[in-house]
Amino acid sequence: MKRVRLVDVAEVAGVSTKTVSNVVHDYPHVAPELRRRVQAAIDKLGYRPNLTARRLVTGRTGMIALAIPEIDHPYFSELSRQIAEEAARRNYRVIIEQTLGKLDAEHAVLEDREAGLVDGIIFHPVSIGALSIAKLHHDTPLVLLGEGAMPATSDHVMIDNVAAAAEAVHFLLRQGRRRIAFLGVVEDDVTFSTDKRLLGYQQGLIEAGLDPDPGLVLSVRDFSSEASGEAVRAALDRGVSIDGIVCRDDKFAAGALRACAAAGISVPDGIAVLGWDDTAIGRYTTPSLTSVAPDKSALASTALELLTERIDGFRGVGRHRIVPHGLTIRGSTPSVSAALAVPQGEPAVPSA
Amino acid sequence: MKRVRLVDVAEVAGVSTKTVSNVVHDYPHVAPELRRRVQAAIDKLGYRPNLTARRLVTGRTGMIALAIPEIDHPYFSELSRQIAEEAARRNYRVIIEQTLGKLDAEHAVLEDREAGLVDGIIFHPVSIGALSIAKLHHDTPLVLLGEGAMPATSDHVMIDNVAAAAEAVHFLLRQGRRRIAFLGVVEDDVTFSTDKRLLGYQQGLIEAGLDPDPGLVLSVRDFSSEASGEAVRAALDRGVSIDGIVCRDDKFAAGALRACAAAGISVPDGIAVLGWDDTAIGRYTTPSLTSVAPDKSALASTALELLTERIDGFRGVGRHRIVPHGLTIRGSTPSVSAALAVPQGEPAVPSA
DNA sequence: ATACAAGTTTACAGCGCTGTATCTTGAGGC
DNA sequence: GCCTCAAGATACAGCGCTGTAAACTTGTAT
Structure with a gap:
C-alpha cells in the first residue's frame, strides 16, 4: 500500500498539485467549490502530507x-x-x-x-x-x-541562584535558626550550580551579620541521595551543631532527611531541611520537603x-x-505560624 | 552563512557529488587517494549531510x-x-x-x-x-x-500483571499477613492495569485458600497520592482490619504510607505496603517501598x-x-528473616 | 466596448540527496 | 596489438513538496 501523494489527490480532484497544496495550507484564495472538491479527494484517499518533503523545500523542520x-x-x-x-x-x-x-x-x-x-x-x-x-x-x-x-x-x-540561596538562608534565619549548613559540595566535581548556590548561602549569612562557618559546608562523596545522607551523618557524628540545612537539590535533601531520622533528630524541630528544584521527590519524603522552586513553566x-x-x-x-523562583513550603521547615501543621500541598510562596 | 552542501564539497574536491556521497557512506570502491582528497574537502568545509534530504530519497527517517x-x-x-x-x-x-x-x-x-x-x-x-x-x-x-x-x-x-499481583500477595501471605487489601480501583475509571492487578490479587488469595473480602478492595477518588491516602484512612476509620496493602502503583503506595503514619500504624510491623513499578518514588518514602519491578530494560x-x-x-x-518482573524489597515490608516465622511454600522473590 | 485590477489557478523549477544505469580506465589474456 | 572485464567514477532522474511567476478569469470603472 503505497503512500498517497499530492499528485494522487490532484489527479482525483482534477486540479494541479499546487491547488491541493493550497487547500492543505488553507490558502485563502481558493474558490469554495474547488476547495470542497479537493477536500473530498483528500478525505477519500486519506492523504497525509509528507513532512520530510515539505521540510526539504521549506528548510524548516518544526x-x-x-x-x-x-x-x-x-x-x-x-x-x-x-x-x-x-x-x-x-x-x-x-x-x-x-x-x-x-x-x-x-x-x-x-x-x-x-x-x-x-x-x-x-x-x-x-x-x-x-x-x-x-x-x-x-x-x-x-x-x-x-x-x-x-x-x-x-x-x-x-533563575537567580545566588539570590534564591540567600533567600533560603534568610527564610531559615527568620525562624531562629543560626547553625545553617550547606549540603552540596561534591568532591572533585564542583558544578556551576553548586558554586552559585554556595555563594548565595554565604552571602545570605553575611547579609544577616553572621560569619559563615566553613565546618558547616558539608562535602558529599557523589551525587546520590545515599552519599548526602552519609555526609550529614558524618557531620553529626563529628559533633557539628546544626539546626538547618540548605541542600543543592531535593535528592540531597532526601538523604539529609534520612540521616536526621536515623540520628533521632526531628525535622523540622531539631533541624530544618530545605531542598532545591521543587521536584516530585519532595512530595514523597517524610516530612515533605520545603524546596526552592524554579518557575519551570x-x-x-x-x-x-x-x-x-x-x-x-x-x-x-x-x-x-x-x-522567577519561589519557595514551596512543606513539612521539612517550621511553618511561619509556628505551631500549625504544615499542609503538603502545592502553593508556593512567591518571590523574585 | 549558507549550509555546506554535497555539491560544494564535490566542487572543491573536483569530483562528482556521487563520489562524495560514496565517501560519506564508506562505499568500498573508492580509490584511496580520491577518498583522501574528498575527506579533506569535507573537513575543510565542515560538511554535514542534510538528513532531511537523505530521508526524502531513502524513505527512512531514523x-x-x-x-x-x-x-x-x-x-x-x-x-x-x-x-x-x-x-x-x-x-x-x-x-x-x-x-x-x-x-x-x-x-x-x-x-x-x-x-x-x-x-x-x-x-x-x-x-x-x-x-x-x-x-x-x-x-x-x-x-x-x-x-x-x-x-x-x-x-x-x-509483564504478566496477573502473575505479578498474585506473587505480591503470596509474598505478604508468607509473612503471615492475612488481611491484605488492594488499593487501586479508581471510581469511574477502571484502567486495564488495575483490572489485571486486581484479578491477580484475588487469584493469589484464592490460590492460598483464602476468601477475597470485597471490603478489602479499596476505592480511590482519583489517581493522586493524596486520594489514595484518603482511601486508606477512610478504610481504617471504618474499622476495617488490614495488615497488608498491595497498591496499583508507587504513588498510591506513598499515599498509603502517609495514611498509616497519620493513623499511628507502623509500616511494616502493623501494615506491610507493597508498591508497583519500582520507581524512584520508592527510594524516597519512609519507609522505603517494596515494589513490583517490571524489567524496564x-x-x-x-x-x-x-x-x-x-x-x-x-x-x-x-x-x-x-x-520478566521481580520484586524490589525495601523497608515497607518485613525483612525475609521476619518472614521465616511463617511457613509457606511458594517460589521466592525473583520471578519471571 | 475597452482597460485594468483583483481574484484564481497553474506550470515549473528545485530543495539536497541517493539509486541506477552508464561510461571510463587500466590490467590481463590471447 | 586487440579484446575483455572489473573497478572506479559519473550523469541523471527523481524522492514529494512548495515558492515564484506567469496565465487565466472574472468584475468594475471608464
Whole structure:
C-alpha cells in the first residue's frame, strides 16, 4: 500500500498539485467549490502530507532538540514536560537527547550532528565549558539552560541562584535558626550550580551579620541521595551543631532527611531541611520537603521564546534571562505560624 | 552563512557529488587517494549531510516516536530513558509524544499525523480501545506497551500483571499477613492495569485458600497520592482490619504510607505496603517501598526489537511478548528473616 | 466596448540527496 | 596489438513538496 501523494489527490480532484497544496495550507484564495472538491479527494484517499518533503523545500523542520543530562531525573523530566507542552503550543515538537552529562555527548549536541534535523536546540550543559560552546556552536539557533557555562554569544535562561540561596538562608534565619549548613559540595566535581548556590548561602549569612562557618559546608562523596545522607551523618557524628540545612537539590535533601531520622533528630524541630528544584521527590519524603522552586513553566516559555526568535531570524548577541523562583513550603521547615501543621500541598510562596 | 552542501564539497574536491556521497557512506570502491582528497574537502568545509534530504530519497527517517501519557511520571520517564538508550544503540532517535491519556491525543498518535516523520511508533495507550487501534492504525510499524488494549494485529509487550499481583500477595501471605487489601480501583475509571492487578490479587488469595473480602478492595477518588491516602484512612476509620496493602502503583503506595503514619500504624510491623513499578518514588518514602519491578530494560529492548523487525519489513500478525518482573524489597515490608516465622511454600522473590 | 485590477489557478523549477544505469580506465589474456 | 572485464567514477532522474511567476478569469470603472 503505497503512500498517497499530492499528485494522487490532484489527479482525483482534477486540479494541479499546487491547488491541493493550497487547500492543505488553507490558502485563502481558493474558490469554495474547488476547495470542497479537493477536500473530498483528500478525505477519500486519506492523504497525509509528507513532512520530510515539505521540510526539504521549506528548510524548516518544526522540531527542536532538547538536550539534557538525564530524562529520568525528576527535575529534568518535569522541565521536559513544560518544554514539550510549550513547544506543542508553538507547533514544534521535541526530540530529546540525553547527554548523561558526558563531555563527548555534549560536544555532539553542538556539532550540528542534527544538521537539517531540528530548527533549534535547547541545551542544559553540565560538563562543557563556555569556550567550547562558543567554538563548537555553528549556526543552529541555541538556547542554554541552567547555571552552567554561558558564552556571551548564546542565549541563556536561568533563575537567580545566588539570590534564591540567600533567600533560603534568610527564610531559615527568620525562624531562629543560626547553625545553617550547606549540603552540596561534591568532591572533585564542583558544578556551576553548586558554586552559585554556595555563594548565595554565604552571602545570605553575611547579609544577616553572621560569619559563615566553613565546618558547616558539608562535602558529599557523589551525587546520590545515599552519599548526602552519609555526609550529614558524618557531620553529626563529628559533633557539628546544626539546626538547618540548605541542600543543592531535593535528592540531597532526601538523604539529609534520612540521616536526621536515623540520628533521632526531628525535622523540622531539631533541624530544618530545605531542598532545591521543587521536584516530585519532595512530595514523597517524610516530612515533605520545603524546596526552592524554579518557575519551570517560565523557564520553558522563556527558552522557547528566545529560541523561536532566533529561528525566525533574530541575530543579536546572547541574551540572558532570569526567570522567577519561589519557595514551596512543606513539612521539612517550621511553618511561619509556628505551631500549625504544615499542609503538603502545592502553593508556593512567591518571590523574585 | 549558507549550509555546506554535497555539491560544494564535490566542487572543491573536483569530483562528482556521487563520489562524495560514496565517501560519506564508506562505499568500498573508492580509490584511496580520491577518498583522501574528498575527506579533506569535507573537513575543510565542515560538511554535514542534510538528513532531511537523505530521508526524502531513502524513505527512512531514523526516528521513532514514543507516545506515553506523561513524561514526568516516574515510571514513564524511567522507561523513556531505557527506550532512548536502546534506540540510540540501534541508531534511532526518539521523539516523545505526550498524550496525557486523552482520547483525542491517542487517536492522533495513530492517525499517521507523523507521516514520513518517524519509521515506527512505540505507544503506551491508556484510553483508546483495541478496536480503535486496529481501525485507526495505518501502516506505520507499531509496538504497544502496557496492559491496555491489544488488538491481535499489533505487536505488544508487557509483564504478566496477573502473575505479578498474585506473587505480591503470596509474598505478604508468607509473612503471615492475612488481611491484605488492594488499593487501586479508581471510581469511574477502571484502567486495564488495575483490572489485571486486581484479578491477580484475588487469584493469589484464592490460590492460598483464602476468601477475597470485597471490603478489602479499596476505592480511590482519583489517581493522586493524596486520594489514595484518603482511601486508606477512610478504610481504617471504618474499622476495617488490614495488615497488608498491595497498591496499583508507587504513588498510591506513598499515599498509603502517609495514611498509616497519620493513623499511628507502623509500616511494616502493623501494615506491610507493597508498591508497583519500582520507581524512584520508592527510594524516597519512609519507609522505603517494596515494589513490583517490571524489567524496564527488557521492556525497552523487546519493544525495539519488535519494532525494528517491523521496520525492516516483517509482516506478520501481532506478536505478544511477556518480559520478566521481580520484586524490589525495601523497608515497607518485613525483612525475609521476619518472614521465616511463617511457613509457606511458594517460589521466592525473583520471578519471571 | 475597452482597460485594468483583483481574484484564481497553474506550470515549473528545485530543495539536497541517493539509486541506477552508464561510461571510463587500466590490467590481463590471447 | 586487440579484446575483455572489473573497478572506479559519473550523469541523471527523481524522492514529494512548495515558492515564484506567469496565465487565466472574472468584475468594475471608464
